[in-house]
Amino acid sequence: MIERSPGGDPEPKPAKRSAAATSPAEEAALAARLERLGESLEARRTAEEAEKSRGRSSGFGRATKIASEFVAGVIVGGGVGWAIDRGLGTAPWGMILFVLLGFAAGVLNVLRAEGVVADAGVRLREAGRNSGTPTDRSDG
């Protein structure tokens, strides 16, 4: 088990140890290592940031993302409609209605994945915060 979060605070621990440590040579070596660690952490963080921002523009990744979002909506809509038809014997109306709703949900998924429409949770929280002024973000 890792008991501590090593992300933000690699500095204080070696410092604590160096206070208890003995020779100044060791201290210098530790300081050098510490600096290197800080550098590599920084490099890693910037690399991650770059990857995060690039993740949006990577063509194939984006294509699969959007395609899967849209197809998932249609499939679930069709599935729900089929199940309702089967359960209630309303064929084919359930299927017709829910496939159409599924298309709408697929479009909603895609817009959400692209950040055009705020997430349901986010939107609700915002609406809750400044209640009285309903925020409609769908025009964005």
Place this chain on the structure above:
Amino acid sequence: MAADKVDPIHQFHITKILPIQVGHWDVSFTNSSLFMAVVVILTTAFLVMATSGRSVVPGRWQLVAEMSYSFVANTLRDAAGKSGMKFFPLVFSLFMFVLVANLLGMIPYFFTITSHIIVTFCLAMLVILTVVIYGIWKHGFHFFGLFVPSGVPAALIPLVTMIEVISFLSRPISLSVRLFANMLAGHITLKVFAGFIVTLSAAGAVGMAGSILPLAMAVALTALEFLVAFLQAYVFTVLTCMYLNDAIHPGH
């Protein structure tokens, strides 16, 4: 043998290693099960061994383990806030499982378990069921407020709610399809280009020279696949965090 080599789908075949039959169910131990077990054992062994030293100045392996810890912890904290940290064991296990499974699949002749949609779908269902059960347990009926956006004319609420519900239900599908499609497509592409090399180099000196092109492509694709392996594990984790966020704070 030759047909076997250029068949890019062959690598996804499930073979039974230890056939077991319980009643009507076939619960055989397959190559997929084997690699899942390998992934779990490898991950556990790595983390246990890397952190057993517990030195103040981390060694190489401990550093990798701590980096993966802080990476997932930061992702979860960013997406779901401090209260999301109670889901850290789940999210970290998922991230490590998907990442190690993806990377292990990059080794030639190894089976890629995440290239089967049933595996990724089960992982996605695990996430969504956690979200739904925790959300209902924590917020009760209030959790369903997630599906009723405010600021919508009353006449439209049934329609919008229905769309929101379908959109929510489609989450596990898009989550699983994304991981599965990326791994499947990547491995097939890699195999096809590798097949080109074999076919071309069998066609004399000109083919030998020509096979350099697909070889370069295969090398580049391998690098890309390693990136995709990491990226998809990361995407899966981020989306898990976002969905958990909905369960923790479904809006009020």
